[in-house]
Amino acid sequence: MNVLQGIAAALTPLGLIWTAILLSVATFLHELAHYALARAQGVPVRSFSVGMGPVLLRRMWRGTEWRLSLLPIGGYVEIEGMAPEEGPGGQMRAPTQGFAALPALGKIAVLLAGPLMNLLLALGLMTMLFASQGMPAPDRARIESVNPGSRAEALGLRAGDVITAIDGRDIPDTLQRGGQTQAGWESLRLVLNEAGPHVFTVQRPGPAGVTTRQVRFDWQPTVNGARQLLGIRYGPDVQPVSVPAAFAASVSNTAEAVPQVLRAFGTLFGRFLTLDISRDENVSGPIGTAEIVSRAAALSPWALVQVAIMLNLSLAFFNLIPIPGLDGGRILLVLLGALKGRPLTFAQEQAINFAGFAFVMLLMLFVVVRDVSRFF
Structure with a gap:
């Protein structure tokens, strides 16, 4: 009970609401960019969900089923040809249409669109922050x-x-x-x-x-x-600074943040491999993120903008890590197939994606456990 009381004391209802809003907006725009680049190349998109879990509302529009799901913790887009499909005998097989039929550059464009959208959103918010609040x-x-x-x-x-x-x-x-x-x-x-x-x-x-x-x-x-x-x-x-100067400073600050973010993720992977659950201020799990948002919400709207910038930068960089299951991992598989002159076999790609997905899930579980452990 003391652990639950500690977690409840660290969070606020307003902070939880803002956390859901910030994550939902960042994820929605990330998935919308994947959707837009797929549709621009003539690839059908079966569904687009805002949120995860049970579907609350659904509506067909332009060949896509748009969904509003129960849990406001992300979302997903189902692009034809990205997942295995069922063959005539009931066996799963590699897709041959949609995304799978795109050339390598077309696939990379679809995969890269999501992280780039988060990066552009962070740059836009940072430019707005500097231009309005000064540097x-x-x-x-x-x-x-x-x-x-x-x-x-x-x-x-x-x-x-x-x-x-x-x-x-x-x-x-x-x-x-x-x-x-x-x-x-x-x-x-x-x-x-x-x-x-x-x-x-x-x-x-x-x-x-x-x-x-x-x-x-x-x-x-x-x-x-x-x-x-x-x-x-x-x-x-x-x-005070002009908008062009604010944008230039945003690009410079983002470039300077890249090695810091990579070091933070490198430290996280090292602690994951050694099962070191000691607290790290550079990487936060869901509870830590909600706690940061709770504090920001109590300060000012501009503090929330700063948190939104960091969330989008983190999403962009994390998704570009070349781990199968993430956008960066999928891009790596596309590049490997292009270098070989032919795509990886269905069995090879499935095995690699399964291993990557399992690694990402275990990593997320580790972050949550480490997040909660500080309340014991």
């Missing part, structure tokens, strides 16, 4: 608040002031700390750990424009064993 400048620290009666107030610092240089040196774009690359504005924390005289170059916006001044002070990080506080809360300086 953080890593080489500038903005003071968000000043504690009353603090040393910072005595120095004349105010909320809205922007620190552009420290001790005569510009704040770097990035800095290396603990083996990791971090934003340069965080170097302010390092400076406040150093005793001695310091100088902040501070810009202050006002009705007459931006004024710049030097703030000089002597600093002792500790006095009689007690840690001293300057009395400010600060973060990166957020600056």
Whole structure:
């Protein structure tokens, strides 16, 4: 009962609703892209389901049965020629029509459409976020608040002031700390750990424009064993950007995220193979995802947009992993068939797909178990 109470405390009804909405939209657009590329090449699509499990509503339209299913945890599209079909003797055989009859490039286009749709959705949401909310400048620290009666107030610092240089040196774009690359504005924390005289170059916006001044002070990080506080809360300086600049930054951020995501998935596979269920902040299961969405829903709509961006990027990259059963695995089989000059045999493809599907299911079960284990 304590485990269930812990899970219930981590989630909120609003968070669960938003989790279902975000996952359903991401999955719907993913499957819609598969559908559109198949239909564009003349391949029939038998059914398209929003959600999984028992069908609640169904309607035929343009040769496809559109379904609304009970569980809002994804969806699926049945494209003719992608699954084995029943032969005259009741035996399952390789399909010969529809998707199976497409050339290699046509098959890859259908398979690649889903992950690309999630990637484009993430880029679109990121561009909207940057264009409307601005972009953080890593080489500038903005003071968000000043504690009353603090040393910072005595120095004349105010909320809205922007620190552009420290001790005569510009704040770097990035800095290396603990083996990791971090934003340069965080170097302010390092400076406040150093005793001695310091100088902040501070810009202050006002009705007459931006004024710049030097703030000089002597600093002792500790006095009689007690840690001293300057009395400010600060973060990166957020600056407005144009839509083209926001899009360029979105592409750049996505490219920079690729190695991080690959490392996270690599760590997940390593822990899966060694059955290490210790918590990993970089990869979340369904409960962890719902918990993140619950926290975001309590903050602001823009926090939900950030979560939607990460969900779509994760779906895009995960589906491109060359594991049979995923889009990336199917693309790999198509490429292998093209290199051989003929498709894999039905038995070979079925065996590979079954092994890949089993691996993905076990991996998902592992993620769920690891998700729940932290509540014990």
